[in-house]
Amino acid sequence: MATLHINEERCKGCGFCVMSCPKKALSLAARPNTAGYYPAQCDDEKCIKCGICYTVCPDIVFTITED
Amino acid sequence: MKELWKGNHAIAEAAMRAGCMFYAGYPITPQTEVGEYLSGRMPELGRKFIQAENEMAACYMLQGAGSTGMRCMTSSSGPGFALKQEAIGYLCSNWIPTVFVNVIRWGPGLGSLDSAQTDYFQATRGGGNGDYRLPVFAPNSIQETIDLMYEAWDMAEKYRNPVMILSEAALGQMMEAVEFPEFKEGPKQSEMDWVWDGVGDRHSFNHGTPLYVDKPRRVREKIETMQENEQRWESYLVEDADYVCVAYGLPSRTTREAVDQLRAEGIKVGLIRPIMVWPFPFKAFAEIKKDVKGIISIETTDAGQVVEDVALATKKMVDGNVPVYGLYTAQKVVRPSEAVAFIKRVIAGEEKEVF
Amino acid sequence: MAVTKSVPRLLENPHTLCPGCGHGIVFRLLAEVLEEEGYDQKTILTLGVGCCCNMNPPAWKGDVIQTAHGRAGATATGVKVGRPDLLSIAYQGDGDAYVIGLAETLNAAYRNEPITVITVLNNNFAMTGGQMSWTTMPGQVTVTSPNGRDCDITGLPIKVPEIVASFENVNYVARGTTISAAEINKLKKYIQTAVRNQIEGKGYSMVEVVSPCPTNWRKGVADCAAWMNEEVIPYYPLGELKNNNK
Structure with missing residues (x-):
């Protein structure tokens, strides 16, 4: 069972992950982080933990752990 | 060998x-x-x-x-x-x-x-x-x-x-x-x-x-x-000198020859030779007597560069009123005869001080 | 289907690059490759001047030399002379490596110095606010080509990897991009090959990365990708330009 973790404070809201997610599981949150960016958020039901978000993210916002 | x-x-x-x-x-x-x-x-x-x-x-x-x-x-x-x-x-x-x-x-x-x-x-x-x-x-x-x-x-x-x-x-x-x-x-x-x-x-x-x-x-x-x-220098006949030359590198060798020639005529000239030019050897100037009559920078430049450090050292360590002169030989190492002639003109009041 | 992903140690601290900048991806790939090859503590990275300066410590937790604008080809050469047992990697933007530093970049390659050079190409001088670079596309508006780049008087976009690949002795030259996950995975292989080349003492490698610059192109990431697909990548073909190991 894998878990996707999102480090909101690293996110700059560029949206590359939103554009790249094959399951359209990602979107940008309505509430900004402390830097003022709108961070990525994930609909966990759609997420298949494929890691593409990790691959395209310039800021290493996403990590995936095996529980 | x-x-x-x-x-x-x-x-x-x-x-x-x-x-x-x-x-x-x-x-x-x-x-x-x-x-x-x-x-x-x-x-x-x-x-x-x-x-x-x-x-x-x-x-x-x-x-x-x-x-x-x-x-x-x-x-x-x-x-x-x-x-x-x-x-x-x-x-x-x-x-x-x-x-x-x-x-x-x-x-x-x-x-x-x-x-x-x-x-x-x-x-x-x-x-x-x-x-x-x-x-x-x-x-x-x-x-x-x-x-x-x-x-x-x-x-x-x-x-x-x-x-x-x-x-x-x-x-x-x-x-x-x-x-x-x-x-x-x-x-x-x-x-x-x-x-x-x-x-x-x-x-x-x-x-x-x-x-x-x-x-x-x-x-x-x-x-x-x-x-x-790290100040480093060589002093030659500075203590009793009425006029002190300052020269580094090759000009210091020919200037030393000029100093010897003038001393042989009874004119009391000395030489400070910086061995490091930065830091400039201000401490060397402490050996100069307070009633020295002039300091002369002898250098192979067009318009005088070392002379500025010489003037600062003179002000700092001797007396700001001591005149500083410059002999600039541009594209050649100064000959002893040239240095001798210049120093004699300084002594005769025929050269204008730079500082 | 699930994979595990963690933050590479070298990049534990966040960086100050712009949102959507390709540099962040390239640095992560480099960190991954170095850690996988066991060289993350045996590498001296020489940074040029430009947006790559954002990766000075604390953003990069490895050993970094910041050198003068354009000169990383020479500095990285010297690093390898001083410590031939370590990896010497130069990381520069296109302004740094191909404009002010063209001589040093080409000469290090010409001499087949045993270093790896990574250059990030984004069609402008980004750090200083988006001036024209030699990689700016024809007609592209920048702050020093306000009417669009006139290539008749400023030259056509320069292709340095092609020039480097023409030097007989050079070992490996590749061009990748960060435009999609698939391309990023290919780019990682290019960087891995270049790094392995150096570990095995095989001579000079260069990997150029065609990257977006959302800030100076004034485009969001989707529009950046579209423009790159339309204009930049057709002009700058992707793939391995030279591989003396085959």
């Missing part, structure tokens, strides 16, 4: 004896023989020689190798050193020990191949951006060049700073009988506590550490320490 060696070859061989492991340089007259000699000698000794694409690239190769603690150097002349100014600044900024040799020819621009001291300001004031200084050695013979080269890296590593040796065209091209010291090595890279080593924990430029943040204070501390501890 002494052997006859050409200045540029002697500089190169002395660097080998001093533990230089890497030379990068570009041909430029009148110092090309330094690189030519090393292109054969270094492979013989298992060391690295690179003919760089230009004088800037040579310096940045030194930044790379010097950061790892390797003893490295380059040599050039005026126009090449003009290109190197930014690099010297980077080396000072990153506290990297390196050795530079400038075999000065008359400038600016393409200049000419005449032996000169016209890069004095460039060496001692610095043409790069920012506030930095280099210890600058100023030998007046090939033997002294060898001896100063032999300790150049020791000084560079002591302060973690580039150092420069000023030679000049004639000194680079002429031959004198010299002896070389034994080969010695620099410290091992693994034992140096400040080097770039692939990990990044040893030197203090990583990770926003205090050295980087506190730079201005540490720079000032380093510069003031060098100024206090």
Whole structure:
């Protein structure tokens, strides 16, 4: 069972992950982080933990752990 | 036993004896023989020689190798050193020990191949951006060049700073009988506590550490320490002198001859010969008597460069009212007869003081 | 289907690059490759001047030399002389490596110096606010080509990897991009090959990365990708330009 973790404070809201997610599981949150960016958020039901978000993210916002 | 060696070859061989492991340089007259000699000698000794694409690239190769603690150097002349100014600044900024040799020819621009001291300001004031200084050695013979080269890296590593040796065209091209010291090595890279080593924990430029943040204070501390501890000069007949000449490098030899000639006529003249021109040997001027009648800078420049440091030293250590004169011989080393004539004109009140 | 992904140690600290900048991806790939090859503590990275300066420590937790604008080819050469046992990697933008530093970049390649050079190409001088670079596309508006780049008087976009690949001795030259996950995975292989080349003592490698610059192109990431697909990548073909190991 894998878990996707999102480090909101690293996110700059560029949206590359939103554009790249094959399951359209990602979107940008309505509430900004402390830097003022709108961070990525994930609909966990759609997420298949494929890691593409990790691959395209310039800021290493996403990590995936095996529980 | 002494052997006859050409200045540029002697500089190169002395660097080998001093533990230089890497030379990068570009041909430029009148110092090309330094690189030519090393292109054969270094492979013989298992060391690295690179003919760089230009004088800037040579310096940045030194930044790379010097950061790892390797003893490295380059040599050039005026126009090449003009290109190197930014690099010297980077080396000072990153506290990297390196050795530079400038075999000065008359400038600016393409200049000419005449032996000169016209890069004095460039060496001692610095043409790069920012506030930095280099210890600058100023030998007046090939033997002294060898001896100063032999300790150049020791000084560079002591302060973690580039150092420069000023030679000049004639000194680079002429031959004198010299002896070389034994080969010695620099410290091992693994034992140096400040080097770039692939990990990044040893030197203090990583990770926003205090050295980087506190730079201005540490720079000032380093510069003031060098100024206090590294002044070096030779005094000749200064104590009772009514007129004191100041000359470094080859002009100091012919000026000394002039001093001897004048003394033989009963005129009390002396000579201060800076052996390091930065830090300028202010302390040497403490030996001058307070009622000295004049200080004379004798230099191979067009319009006077060393004279400014001479004036500052006179003000600081003797008396601000003592007149300072300048004999500028532009594209040739001063002849003793010229110096004698000038000093006599000074004594006769026929020369206007500069300061 | 699930994979595990963690933050490489070298990049534990966040960086200050712009949102959507390709540099962040390239640095992560480099960190991954170095850690996988066991060289993350045996590498000296030489940074040029430009947006790559954002990766000075604390952003990069490895050993970094900051050198002068354009000169990383020479500095990285010197690093390898000083410590031939370590990896010497130069990391530069296109302004740094192909404009002010063209001489040093080409000469290090020409001499087949045993270093790895990574250049990031984004069609402008980004750090200084988006001036024209030699890689700016024909007609592209920048702050120093306000009427669109006139290539008749400023030259056509320069292809340095092609020039480097023409030097007989050079070992490996590749061009990748960060435009999609698939391309990023290919780019990682190019970087891995270049790094392995150096570990095995095989001579000079260069990897150029065609990257977006959302800030200076004034485009969001989707529009950046579209423009790159339309204009930049057709002009700058992707793939391995030279591989002397085959």
